[in-house]
Amino acid sequence: MALSRLPKSIAGFAAALIILAAVACWGQESNRAKAHALVDAAIQMSDTEQAVKSLWQATDIDPTLNEPYIYLGLFYNSREDFAKVVEVYKKLVKYQPREVSAYLNIGEAYMSFTPLKYQEALASYKKAYEIDPHSAFAALRIGQILAHQGNRAEAQRYLKQAVADSGKNATVAAEAQKELRHLGVL
Numbered sequence: 001m002a003l004s005r006l007p008k009s010i011a012g013f014a015a016a017l018i019i020l021a022a023v024a025c026w027g028q029e030s031n032r033a034k035a036h037a038l039v040d041a042a043i044q045m046s047d048t049e050q051a052v053k054s055l056w057q058a059t060d061i062d063p064t065l066n067e068p069y070i071y072l073g074l075f076y077n078s079r080e081d082f083a084k085v086v087e088v089y090k091k092l093v094k095y096q097p098r099e100v101s102a103y104l105n106i107g108e109a110y111m112s113f114t115p116l117k118y119q120e121a122l123a124s125y126k127k128a129y130e131i132d133p134h135s136a137f138a139a140l141r142i143g144q145i146l147a148h149q150g151n152r153a154e155a156q157r158y159l160k161q162a163v164a165d166s167g168k169n170a171t172v173a174a175e176a177q178k179e180l181r182h183l184g185v186l
Contacts (some may be wrong), residue, residue, distance in 0.1 A: 035062035039071065048075075063095040073105055077112075085109035100135060103128035107141055118145050136165040136172045144179055156185055 143158035
């Protein structure tokens with residue numbers, strides 16, 4: 001039905017909704033463009049402190065844009081600031097709760113703490129596996145942690161799954177097979 005056929009009050013309301021939707025869409029695109037610009041600028045900066053601030057600012061402007069989180073994660077990981085790596089990716093999953101790589105990165109960060117934070121890492125890997133049950137890497141890490149905790153049966157199940165789902169990832173398959181041999185399965 002055309003807007004001209006609607007009563008004037010409803011037609012005016014419908015037109016206002018269309019305009020609001022267009023402005024919201026434009027606003028989202030505008031924020032995405034601003035965030036991209038900040039990321040691009042940060043990459044070019046020689047002042048690391050300012051670059052990091054720009055990347056965090058980009059996550060505030062468009063919290064769903066992956067790139068600033070990736071650069072922040074790489075930066076903090078290179079500095080071995082694993083608590084910050086966790087912070088970065090926890091912010092990402094707040095806005096993109098189905099981002100498997102973010103949960104894997106959180107798990108890897110927890111596995112880099114001294115002492116290792118097995119329970120926290122296990123929770124992150126399980127979340128990644130829940131989202132993608134064919135994630136060979138998530139299955140591998142879950143199996144390794146369960147083996148470390150003495151849960152042999154469950155460890156074997158996940159490690160066998162890692163081998164089955166590893167596809168062309170020979171490294172994951174080799175690690176899973178090594179762990180299975182250690183458990184006396186192969």
